[in-house]
Amino acid sequence: xxxxxxxxxxxxxxxxxxxxxxxxxxxxxxxxxxxxxxxxxxxxxxxxxxxxxxxxxxxxxxxxxxxxxxxxxxxxxxxxxxxxxxxxxxxxxxxxxxxxxxxxxxxxxxxxx
Amino acid sequence: xxxxxxxxxxxxxxxxxxxxxxxxxxxxxxxxxxxxxxxxxxxxxxxxxxxxxxxxxxxxxxxxxxxxxxxxxxxxxxxxxxxxxxxxxxxxxxxxxxxxxxxxxxxxxxxxxx
Numbered sequence: 001x002x003x004x005x006x007x008x009x010x011x012x013x014x015x016x017x018x019x020x021x022x023x024x025x026x027x028x029x030x031x032x033x034x035x036x037x038x039x040x041x042x043x044x045x046x047x048x049x050x051x052x053x054x055x056x057x058x059x060x061x062x063x064x065x066x067x068x069x070x071x072x073x074x075x076x077x078x079x080x081x082x083x084x085x086x087x088x089x090x091x092x093x094x095x096x097x098x099x100x101x102x103x104x105x106x107x108x109x110x111x112x113x
Numbered sequence: 114x115x116x117x118x119x120x121x122x123x124x125x126x127x128x129x130x131x132x133x134x135x136x137x138x139x140x141x142x143x144x145x146x147x148x149x150x151x152x153x154x155x156x157x158x159x160x161x162x163x164x165x166x167x168x169x170x171x172x173x174x175x176x177x178x179x180x181x182x183x184x185x186x187x188x189x190x191x192x193x194x195x196x197x198x199x200x201x202x203x204x205x206x207x208x209x210x211x212x213x214x215x216x217x218x219x220x221x222x223x224x225x226x227x
Contacts, residue, residue, distance in 0.1 A: 033215075040221075043156075043216075098169070100158060104155055105154060106155050
């Protein structure tokens with residue numbers, strides 16, 4: 001079945017770049033998403049990429065998609081302490097018309113001052 | 114718009130008790146979802162609904178029930194609570210499932226079963 005895998009933890013220093021990686025299994029996914037969860041809150045959509053794109057840039061965020069390897073990454077430039085959160089990768093289930101998403105386990109990003 | 118709201122924020126249940134987790138959205142979204150989040154496990158889909166009167170099982174439906182009598186509300190019922198149901202529960206909604214599907218999440222309900 002569909003599965004999304006992420007590493008669980010990443011620690012960086014303020015001002016450095018952060019790269020969070022994700023692998024997915026459903027090659028028919030139309031969109032892939034990155035959600036951010038701050039402590040004690042629900043998830044919020046951070047950015048997304050359409051499956052026919054290789055890269056998408058949005059201010060400090062860069063999303064890279066390698067469809068051949070089913071690998072997605074999120075790069076945060078100039079990481080700030082406010083970026084400390086859990087980041088979830090999610091894929092849409094390509095064969096479904098229910099809007100269901102499969103989420104990874106989440107990567108906890110710790111930003112040290 | 115309030116978005117997606119959930120009540121209560123926290124709850125402690127004893128084994129065998131029942132409760133209903135409330136979820137409401139004011140965005141006129143057809144699609145609604147219930148997830149549970151366990152540490153290091155990501156989000157698992159419990160139930161979802163594609164419109165009023167239509168519900169279906171997700172990945173982990175056992176021990177739960179849902180109803181969707183209106184577009185706005187999507188309550189999740191726990192019957193005979195068990196310690197394995199200790200988790201954080203999130204409700205989400207989306208406008209349409211076709212291609213781009215941003216799900217909007219509520220703040221969550223933290224449930225402990227002792």
